[in-house]
Amino acid sequence: MTLRELAVASSAKTLETLRGDIVRRYEELSPRLQQVAKYVLENPNDMALQTLAVIAERCEVQPSTIVRFAKTFGYEGASDMQELFKDEMLTQAPSPSYAERIRQFSRRAGAAGALAPQDVMHEFADSNILALEHLKSSVRKADLERAVEMIAGASAVYIVGLRRSFPVASYLAYALRHVDKRAYLLDGVAGMLAEQSTMLTSKDLLIAISFQPYAAETVEIVGSTREQKARIIAITDSRLSPIAAASDLVFEIKDAEVRQFRSLTASLCLAQSLVISYAFDMEKRGRVR
Known part of the structure; x- marks a missing residue:
């Protein structure tokens, strides 16, 4: 040859x-x-x-x-x-890449100079619209369905997301409890993050959320959870994220960034979609009162 x-x-x-x-x-x-x-x-x-x-x-x-x-x-x-x-x-409908659209948007925004509060709001709104459009086109139907199945099949769902990721993690814990799913937020209060994570068993599911710069504690929790044979869903910003390799399912999310300030709109939209889809699935099966 x-x-x-x-x-x-x-x-x-x-x-x-x-x-x-x-x-x-x-x-x-x-x-x-x-x-x-x-x-x-x-x-x-x-x-x-x-x-x-x-x-x-x-x-x-x-x-x-x-x-x-x-x-x-x-x-x-x-x-x-x-x-x-x-x-x-x-095989796909032609459209500008997300990166190219962000470059075009940043050039327009940078040319605007000093901005009034309404202009700032418009910048954030426009950038978040781009992020949400990218979410719609990039997240696969099969992955969403698999995530709902993993949530439904877990004895309990543990969620970890620190610093910038914390709002997404806390929302998931709050919302899952409201649809009668056992959910626990690993928040590390009083430095007890490692102790909290030891409650996970092989029958549970960990949802880990982390974006650059990745929280070392979240990476450690993902590693220890993998050793315990529990399943893992990662919500992160790159396939090369340190929490991606050890996860069973990875959602790669590109949240908006305006003048170096990052949004969580797309990540929260995904989180809400997973919870509501799980609730509809349980209702269909007659498990939600």
Whole structure:
């Protein structure tokens, strides 16, 4: 078999397989290739539509680094890898990538200079609309249904989300209790987070929420929960998040960010959707009074 044939045989044949390969091998990559990996995962439309020079500039690496990345995953060159992204785009309705729309929005917002309170509100509203549209198009029906099944099948649901993630975690605990689901918020009051997490058993479900910069405590809880054989749903901002690899199901959420202030609108929308879907499912089965 020739070197070209070996490369083709070892390369991923679908984009989903390539994404899985990147996540699995991420820690093995050099810092530069890790930089490319993050860009490839987060900017699929750019990978399909842009030239190698543009991708390299946005990724802040040399074009040769993109080529090296492609060869690392078994492709003869970057163009062969890009074909997977083009094929996926052909099966979907064409639309600007989320990253590109955010870039356009940021350029418009940055040109506005000093803003009145109403202008600030409009910026946040517009940015959150983009985030919610991305949520609608990126979260898969099968993943939502699987998450509801996992909640329904769990003896109890434990939720952890610290610092910026805390509002999402506290909402989930509050809302699940109101639909008669045993739910416990791991809030770490009095430094008891580790002790709280020891209550989890293999029959339970952990929902972990964490965004950059990832809370080390949440990562530790996910790791210990994996050892206890409990199932885990992660709500995070990247497939390369440290809580993603150990999780059974990952929701990758891109919340709005305006002038370095981050919103939680999309994450809360997902949380509410999961709780209400679970409630409807229980009502259908006659389990909710």
